[in-house]
Amino acid sequence: MLLFIILMMSVLAGTEIDLIVPSFPNLQEEFVLTPYMVELTLGVNLVAHGLSALIIGALGDKYGKRSIILYSIVIFIIGTIICIFAHQYYYILIGRVLQGVGISGPAILPFIIIADLYELKTQQKIMSILNGLITLAMAFAPTVGSYINFYYGWKGNFILLLILALISLYFGILYLPKTDKDHTVDISIKGYLAVFKSQNATLYIFCICFLVVGYWVFIALSPILYMGSLGVNIRDFGVYQGVMAFVFAITSLGHYKIISVLGEKRSFMIGIGLFIVFIIASIIVIVLDIKKPWIITFVVSIYSLGMTPIVNILYPIMLSSSKTGKARLGASITTFKLLIFFANVQIVSYIYIDSYMYIGLSICVNLVIALFLLSKLFKNKAILIS
Structure with missing residues (x-):
């Protein structure tokens, strides 16, 4: 229940x-x-x-x-x-x-x-x-x-x-x-300074934010891209959107089964590999100015496939790394994810030119930042997966 x-x-x-x-x-x-x-x-x-x-x-x-x-x-x-x-x-x-x-x-x-x-x-x-x-x-x-x-x-x-x-x-x-209460917790914003004093906690927060925000940006701007620029009707647009959501949903639902077969480390590395494939594919779509909706959908689905195992592994590890203050860690991700999302949408919508170009570049830039932060977490030995 x-x-x-x-x-x-x-x-x-x-x-x-x-x-x-x-x-x-x-x-x-x-x-x-x-x-x-x-x-x-x-x-x-x-x-x-x-x-x-x-x-x-x-x-x-x-x-x-x-x-x-x-x-x-x-x-x-x-x-x-x-x-x-x-x-x-x-x-x-x-x-x-x-x-x-x-x-x-x-x-x-x-x-x-x-x-x-x-x-x-x-x-x-x-x-x-x-x-x-x-x-x-x-x-x-x-x-x-x-x-x-x-x-x-x-x-x-x-x-x-x-x-x-x-x-x-x-x-x-x-x-x-009913859950535990800690009346010593400072409810002011200053209380979050303790979270950000930890380098690993800060890296976790921003790594997860940059990993997922690209998907949000694409979903937010996809009506403009598909229906406004690519001439897709509303019925077909629902199909394309449904395909991407279905891919993400199925991989999330089957995530535990996949890990039981491949193991955490291999699943994680496959996710990173899919990110690299996505970045390369996006560059190809941008350079060749491809405007086929099904190709763009396929490329973004690769990103979705890579994001699922990494986020589902990272988020619980991040929360488990903190004995107290789990709610603040979760809240920090929500807040910064929204701020980064808004910044991306405002910039991309302002410079948008009726193609996948700036949407794809936005996702790729966020992804590169996330991968850099991920490398820092591995360097700090903050991620221990087998």
């Missing part, structure tokens, strides 16, 4: 953005908004999420993760209700800010509970399965959101989020285990 609750909360966190994006055109029409004002409903949500993640992590360490998760969901529910009954644009913004604040708890702390309750090998197995299921949910969220928006309007997607949040709250109250 615990894994079901964590899955529900993670799906809520993972689909909170993707369900709402299809409603943007309707919001723009109903409230007579400029494109910037519509995008602001996304921006304030993510900024609130990123900043509150730092506080949520500290609160989780200090007062117990169960309580903070439940209170966070309540805040999310309040924000969602405000959005549903909003009759002015600024009420939508207020609701989205509260949603961003509230989603931080269920987005971060359930994975820390797994790290507290299970040994390392079991953590890796559970997290790979959850990542696969969450990715599938995120892949289908835009499609579901589009249909709900078509039949029930933009409020329908907020109502669905409300239902998911209420289910998560109900089962969370009943089945989430």
